[in-house]
Amino acid sequence: MALTTTFLGLKLQSPLLVASGPASHDVNQVRLAEEQHMGAIVLKTVCSDKYDHMRYWPRPRYKLLDWDKQIGGRSKYFTLYSYEQGYSGTLKDYWEFIKACKDHATVPIVGSVFADVAEDWKELALKCQENGADAVELDISSPHRPGSLDFETTFIAAINTVVKALRVPVLVKLAAGPDVLQQCKAAEKCGASAVTLCNRIRGFDVDIETQQPILHGYYAGVGGPWAKYYTFRHVAEAAQSIRIPISATGGATTAEDVIKYILLGASTVQILSVIMVNGWESVSQIHHDLKGYMQQKGIHSLEEIRGKALQVMTSPEDIIRWSGEPKTGARNLWKPVEGHGRS
Amino acid sequence: MAAHNSKYPGLDPIPPPFGKEFPPVALIVEEKCIACDRCPPVCFFDALVMEDRPDHKYHRTAVVIRENCTGCGLCFEACPVEAIIWVPDTEDTKPKTRPGDSTVKDADV
Numbered sequence: 001m002a003l004t005t006t007f008l009g010l011k012l013q014s015p016l017l018v019a020s021g022p023a024s025h026d027v028n029q030v031r032l033a034e035e036q037h038m039g040a041i042v043l044k045t046v047c048s049d050k051y052d053h054m055r056y057w058p059r060p061r062y063k064l065l066d067w068d069k070q071i072g073g074r075s076k077y078f079t080l081y082s083y084e085q086g087y088s089g090t091l092k093d094y095w096e097f098i099k100a101c102k103d104h105a106t107v108p109i110v111g112s113v114f115a116d117v118a119e120d121w122k123e124l125a126l127k128c129q130e131n132g133a134d135a136v137e138l139d140i141s142s143p144h145r146p147g148s149l150d151f152e153t154t155f156i157a158a159i160n161t162v163v164k165a166l167r168v169p170v171l172v173k174l175a176a177g178p179d180v181l182q183q184c185k186a187a188e189k190c191g192a193s194a195v196t197l198c199n200r201i202r203g204f205d206v207d208i209e210t211q212q213p214i215l216h217g218y219y220a221g222v223g224g225p226w227a228k229y230y231t232f233r234h235v236a237e238a239a240q241s242i243r244i245p246i247s248a249t250g251g252a253t254t255a256e257d258v259i260k261y262i263l264l265g266a267s268t269v270q271i272l273s274v275i276m277v278n279g280w281e282s283v284s285q286i287h288h289d290l291k292g293y294m295q296q297k298g299i300h301s302l303e304e305i306r307g308k309a310l311q312v313m314t315s316p317e318d319i320i321r322w323s324g325e326p327k328t329g330a331r332n333l334w335k336p337v338e339g340h341g342r343s
Numbered sequence: 344m345a346a347h348n349s350k351y352p353g354l355d356p357i358p359p360p361f362g363k364e365f366p367p368v369a370l371i372v373e374e375k376c377i378a379c380d381r382c383p384p385v386c387f388f389d390a391l392v393m394e395d396r397p398d399h400k401y402h403r404t405a406v407v408i409r410e411n412c413t414g415c416g417l418c419f420e421a422c423p424v425e426a427i428i429w430v431p432d433t434e435d436t437k438p439k440t441r442p443g444d445s446t447v448k449d450a451d452v
Contacts, residue, residue, distance in 0.1 A: 022387040022415070023387055025387060026388075028450065029387065057413060057414075057415070058358070058364065058369045059358060059366055059413070059414030059415070059416070060358060060367070060414055060415055060416025060418060060419070061414075061415050062415050062416045062417045062420070063416065063420070064417070064420040067420055079384075084415070090411075199355065215358075218359070238451060275416075276385060276387070276417065277420075277421070278384065279383075279384025280384065281384070
């Protein structure tokens with residue numbers, strides 16, 4: 001019984017990945033992730049120089065909504081409201097960061113980049129590869145991206161260019177929405193090695209007491225355990241229509257969530273919110289529970305259950321239905337009840 | 344500001360009034376700290392540690408290492424007794440950055 005997983009040709013010691021974010025923002029966190037036997041680490045996304053302002057963080061930049069302080073993080077359905085944006089250093093810092101990670105860690109490192117024009121994407125991705133990244137994730141669905149960039153015109157060209165230029169695998173990170181399946185197919189067609197489903201989405205919240213938007217008065221990225229249900233669906237849909245592996249992310253806080261993603265066909269699961277709010281120890285809890293489940297079910301490798309739930313998925317035509325109540329006669333006649341309603 | 348009655352206690356107000364002048368950083372009100380160990384794990388910048396305080400009610404307290412604090416606000420959320428407050432980092436004299444200010448002139452990338 002082992003948690004080892006093969007993903008993009010890399011041998012991972014666990015299907016759990018650290019998602020791009022504050023838990024993969026400096027070298028010390030890479031050491032912590034390694035201590036927790038994480039499968040791989042997706043580093044914090046670096047922006048091209050054009051988005052330099054995204055490297056400077058406002059204070060505060062996080063807010064936990066629907067979070068019960070008194071029970072210390074056992075709140076099951078909180079929202080992490082974040083206006084963090086990109087890696088808080090220059091490109092040069094980021095290349096050195098990747099190098100340092102590769103020098104000191106044995107766990108695979110995935111670089112994550114964001115830009116707008118295809119040339120910039122290519123330049124950033126190539127630099128990640130040059131500095132030793134084992135794969136590169138294209139964060140095309142960042143909740144902080146400018147709204148003027150759209151998938152069809154900007155990102156298809158970017159994926160195409162990057163895939164042609166790179167030797168290492170390319171992951172494409174997509175956000176939840178009606179177009180995810182089309183975007184998965186497009187990414188596969190462009191030659192991407194895997195897709196990451198789903199990024200956090202852009203959200204907004206208002207404080208009714210002050211009647212002002214919370215934090216800094218602009219849309220922020222929202223995510224949390226509630227985000228898993230639509231991601232389950234997106235992963236299930238994608239797993240049935242594309243051949244490239246899926247790295248699922250969004251709302252996974254427990255081993256059950258991880259197992260569900262794998263049952264729906266995901267190869268790896270990226271976690272972040274749970275590490276942020278409950279600390280790195282939550283990873284060992286997930287690993288422990290995952291092994292417990294495998295033992296209980298007599299599973300030797302997660303490969304045995306990957307996509308298993310999809311095999312028995314039905315279609316709307318095959319769902320057994322019963323006719324409803326007869327709609328003619330008494331049930332279709334308006335009978336005012338005495339003393340209630342209009343006379 | 345009646346933010347304490349609102350849905351989002353803890354940060355009162357959001358962001359703090361001095362936020363335009365000085366970068367806000369976290370500070371622990373040691374008398375309020377109940378040494379529950381919840382804030383160090385949420386800090387991703389190693390800015391929160393527990394320290395022994397023999398004369399403290401709980402013999403320990405959380406302490407902010409100011410150089411590491413990025414003012415992200417997550418520890419405020421983790422604290423069940425609101426023992427963490429915003430204070431201005433008056434030693435930080437770096438210029439404020441607004442979108443559009445480019446500061447990468449010197450970076451040779």
